Amino acid sequence: MNAIIMYTFQLLNIKHGNTVLCCHVLFDLFEAVIEDSFLHQGKRKKLTALLRQKGISDSGVLNAIGSIPRHCFMDSAFSENAYEDKAFSIAEGQTISQPYTVAFQSQLLRIRRGEKVLEIGTGSGYQSAVLCFMGASVYSIERHRKLHDSAKVLLHKLNLKAHLIYGDGTLGLNKIAPFDKIVVTAGAPIVPDVLVKQLKIGGLLVIPVGNSKEQRMLQITRLGENETATIAYDGFAFVPLIGEHGWK
Numbered sequence: 272m273n274a275i276i277m278y279t280f281q282l283l284n285i286k287h288g289n290t291v292l293c294c295h296v297l298f299d300l301f302e303a304v305i306e307d308s309f310l311h312q313g314k315r316k317k318l319t320a321l322l323r324q325k326g327i328s329d330s331g332v333l334n335a336i337g338s339i340p341r342h343c344f345m346d347s348a349f350s351e352n353a354y355e356d357k358a359f360s361i362a363e364g365q366t367i368s369q370p371y372t373v374a375f376q377s378q379l380l381r382i383r384r385g386e387k388v389l390e391i392g393t394g395s396g397y398q399s400a401v402l403c404f405m406g407a408s409v410y411s412i413e414r415h416r417k418l419h420d421s422a423k424v425l426l427h428k429l430n431l432k433a434h435l436i437y438g439d440g441t442l443g444l445n446k447i448a449p450f451d452k453i454v455v456t457a458g459a460p461i462v463p464d465v466l467v468k469q470l471k472i473g474g475l476l477v478i479p480v481g482n483s484k485e486q487r488m489l490q491i492t493r494l495g496e497n498e499t500a501t502i503a504y505d506g507f508a509f510v511p512l513i514g515e516h517g518w519k
């Protein structure tokens with residue numbers, strides 16, 4: 272898919288006089304127009320170099336971040352800044368996570384092609400897109416209808432086939448469980464046991480846990496029916512996970 276997009280981009284190289292202002296890309300698919308440019312692509316390349324410097328080494332993650340047009344997942348007012356390593360506001364008072372955070376969580380998940388992954392907190396759909404691009408079969412839950420709807424339209428336009436669900440993600444998705452991996456992209460007060468129970472034995476849960484200001488990123492391996500091992504990383508700040516097994 273990516274190769275087709277890149278080829279189409281080259282075919283649609285638009286020149287203004289003698290100056291190539293930018294390779295304006297109009298990718299027409301499912302009535303959608305996704306606009307990308309050499310400028311955006313160059314910025315993505317710089318962003319992946321920065322993430323590598325910051326310790327992201329998983330080539331699948333870096334390749335996904337270097338390929339997914341992040342500017343499409345945020346308001347066009349932020350388009351120029353879309354490849355800065357920063358979180359930005361989206362609708363409903365929520366955020367699209369900082370690229371480093373998306374990369375760090377995705378790396379902790381150790382994604383292999385074909386794995387069944389549950390994401391709690393679809394938001395803009397950007398992390399779902401990264402996980403899909405890495406070959407995961409993605410199920411993603413969002414509690415805001417507006418965000419759920421717009422992520423659904425956008426991922427469809429990008430031909431990324433995530434299963435998006437509207438609802439309270441703290442309950443997990445029992446009818447599709449068990450999952451190889453679960454990632455929570457909002458800050459939780461505790462680890463919801465219901466999510467651990469929806470992992471396969473040997474599966475991984477990546478979840479930020481803490482207070483409303485800062486959280487530690489936990490990478491929890493389900494070792495057995497009632498046994499887990501946890502590694503924690505400091506220094507994250509997410510919007511709150513709100514729901515039955517989250518903040519009230």
Ligand code: SAM
Pocket residue numbers: 365366367368391392393394395396397398399412413414415418438439440441456457509510511512513514515517
């Ligand atoms: N992964 C997102 C992205 O790439 O844009 C980042 C999402 S944002 C940091 C966290 C999201 O979690 C918000 O959209 C918020 O509405 C959602 N959220 C919070 N509590 C939730 C819950 N119980 N179930 C589903 N989504 C929830």
